[in-house]
Amino acid sequence: MRVLYTPTPKAACTTIKMMLATAEGTRNSDVVDRLAVMHVSRAQTIHHPQVNGLSTLADFSSRDKRHMLTSPDWLRVTSVRDPISRAYSAWENRIFMRAHRRTTTLIELAHDVRTDGRVDLAASFAHFAKVLGEKADVFMTDHHFLPQTNLARPDVIDYDTLVRVDQPGEIDALARVLTARSGKPIVPERLNEGLGVRVERVCDIHTANRLMATYASDYEAFDFPRRDWAPSVEPLMLSDMEARMLGNYRRAFERAVSVAREAQRRTGARYGVRQMRRAITKVARLENSATRPKETF
Numbered sequence: 001m002r003v004l005y006t007p008t009p010k011a012a013c014t015t016i017k018m019m020l021a022t023a024e025g026t027r028n029s030d031v032v033d034r035l036a037v038m039h040v041s042r043a044q045t046i047h048h049p050q051v052n053g054l055s056t057l058a059d060f061s062s063r064d065k066r067h068m069l070t071s072p073d074w075l076r077v078t079s080v081r082d083p084i085s086r087a088y089s090a091w092e093n094r095i096f097m098r099a100h101r102r103t104t105t106l107i108e109l110a111h112d113v114r115t116d117g118r119v120d121l122a123a124s125f126a127h128f129a130k131v132l133g134e135k136a137d138v139f140m141t142d143h144h145f146l147p148q149t150n151l152a153r154p155d156v157i158d159y160d161t162l163v164r165v166d167q168p169g170e171i172d173a174l175a176r177v178l179t180a181r182s183g184k185p186i187v188p189e190r191l192n193e194g195l196g197v198r199v200e201r202v203c204d205i206h207t208a209n210r211l212m213a214t215y216a217s218d219y220e221a222f223d224f225p226r227r228d229w230a231p232s233v234e235p236l237m238l239s240d241m242e243a244r245m246l247g248n249y250r251r252a253f254e255r256a257v258s259v260a261r262e263a264q265r266r267t268g269a270r271y272g273v274r275q276m277r278r279a280i281t282k283v284a285r286l287e288n289s290a291t292r293p294k295e296t297f
Contacts, residue, residue, distance in 0.1 A: 026053025
């Protein structure tokens with residue numbers, strides 16, 4: 001299709017990469033259950049090169065790269081998102097939900113904050129914004145927290161299409177372009193949806209100011225509006241049941257990763273999504289039975 005796409009984590013990159021692989025005809029779902037890496041969902045496997053089948057810039061010669069970066073025959077695309085919404089999404093997924101095995105240090109720094117003994121999402125997000133600003137270099141080892149200018153590199157690439165994923169219709173417009181270039185009907189899917197908490201519910205002006213300072217380069221490069229934020233937000237505390245469900249999810253994921261590592265260490269076996277799902281389901285059932293009130297006979 002002659003499309004050069006620069007992915008930006010937490011800016012609909014899973015959806016866009018799914019559309020690209022479908023349009024290009026390279027998507028291979030048959031290998032998903034044989035992958036040797038841990039994924040939270042089947043949709044996440046589209047980031048694996050064996051699944052998406054897409055070529056990367058490194059696969060081409062310097063001459064071809066220059067052509068891709070300058071030729072009018074090529075469509076150059078990236079996606080961006082309001083920095084505060086993106087930061088919340090990254091925090092919720094990578095730190096609060098523990099949905100990755102390589103964020104131990106970040107989890108320790110951006111630990112849960114409790115109000116009246118209960119986990120408080122608003123206070124926890126505010127604490128994350130504070131330590132992110134204080135220890136940015138540590139967090140930036142995870143590209144989900146990098147400024148979008150570091151990822152999209154608008155100083156190097158002259159984009160034809162800049163998809164602002166938090167604006168209605170932008171993803172659909174890209175789907176129409178890919179449909180026209182590929183001749184295949186491309187329909188975007190909503191993937192990797194989070195807890196359903198609106199960022200306005202957990203972010204006040206103090207937290208917003210910290211994040212705007214951390215991501216100042218994004219505001220300058222992409223002209224994001226600086227929104228009005230409430231002077232304060234009320235605590236958003238998990239109920240006892242929600243806290244148990246969160247704990248179960250975190251422990252299940254951690255144990256599933258441990259199982260995968262042990263299986264690979266002992267046998268070198270590939271431990272894919274199907275096996276992971278079975279492990280997570282088993283752990284969750286065990287922990288649910290442990291917390292379920294016992295019947296009296």
